Amino acid sequence: QVQLVQSGAEVKKPGASVKVSCKASGYTFTSYYMHWVRQAPGQGLEWMGIINPSGGSTSYAQKFQGRVTMTRDTSTSTVYMELSSLRSEDTAVYYCAREQIKTTVTTNCRWFDPWGQGTLVTVSS
Amino acid sequence: QSVLTQPPSVSAAPGQKVTISCSGSSSNIGNNYVSWYQQLPGTAPKLLIYENNKRPSGIPDRFSGSKSGTSATLGITGLQTGDEADYYCGTWDSSLSAGPVFGGGTKLTVL
Numbered sequence: 517q518v519q520l521v522q523s524g525a526e527v528k529k530p531g532a533s534v535k536v537s538c539k540a541s542g543y544t545f546t547s548y549y550m551h552w553v554r555q556a557p558g559q560g561l562e563w564m565g566i567i568n569p570s571g572g573s574t575s576y577a578q579k580f581q582g583r584v585t586m587t588r589d590t591s592t593s594t595v596y597m598e599l600s601s602l603r604s605e606d607t608a609v610y611y612c613a614r615e616q617i618k619t620t621v622t623t624n625c626r627w628f629d630p631w632g633q634g635t636l637v638t639v640s641s
Numbered sequence: 642q643s644v645l646t647q648p649p650s651v652s653a654a655p656g657q658k659v660t661i662s663c664s665g666s667s668s669n670i671g672n673n674y675v676s677w678y679q680q681l682p683g684t685a686p687k688l689l690i691y692e693n694n695k696r697p698s699g700i701p702d703r704f705s706g707s708k709s710g711t712s713a714t715l716g717i718t719g720l721q722t723g724d725e726a727d728y729y730c731g732t733w734d735s736s737l738s739a740g741p742v743f744g745g746g747t748k749l750t751v752l
Contacts, residue, residue: 563742577740625673626741628686629691630687
């Protein structure tokens with residue numbers, strides 16, 4: 517079955533960087549875009565960016581431009597999200613999510629399925 | 642502050658029906674399809690509805706979705722205690738800040 521398995525929880529100090537991995541299985545890795553979404557404690561979902569596992573191209577939410585880098589390793593079907601210059605406000609659960617797309621007459625229909633189990637990143641001095 | 646607007650909470654008794662609204666604009670819901678996600682406590686979001694009103698396999702027909710103009714609605718009938726969760730609507734935004742957008746989430750309490 518299609519599965520996304522993320523790396524374990526991290527504790528980082530302010531100013532440090534964190535790199536979270538997301539290993540895909542059960543489907544052709546390069547055929548689906550992958551997104552990263554984060555959720556601060558008690559808060560909603562916040563989109564961070566997207567990577568095309570086929571060519572490696574990326575697009576990031578403006579809020580994270582300059583601080584986030586998404587990469588992939590096709591040999592292990594793994595995508596990575598690295599966030600630098602961490603601050604306390606970056607404490608959150610980080611999710612990878614596969615994009616599903618369906619072309620219709622009017623526009624593309626896109627949604628997320630499945631999601632990884634989440635990785636808690638705690639930023640604390 | 643989320644791009645899409647959802648009520649913070651809704652509640653109903655077991656067996657009853659509840660609806661959760663999601664309001665947006667012409668740059669997102671008005672011109673794109675809506676999906677809904679269920680997040681049980683301590684777990685990752687799970688797809689409930691896609692393409693406004695379609696259910697993935699395994700999702701019971703107690704869950705339904707609809708869209709009209711710049712708003713969407715999730716309906717849940719025959720409420721069960723296991724439906725207690727946070728529910729999020731999502732779509733894509735075609736404005737300058739193009740990309741996926743979500744509602745702030747709605748906490749469903751089954752009394």
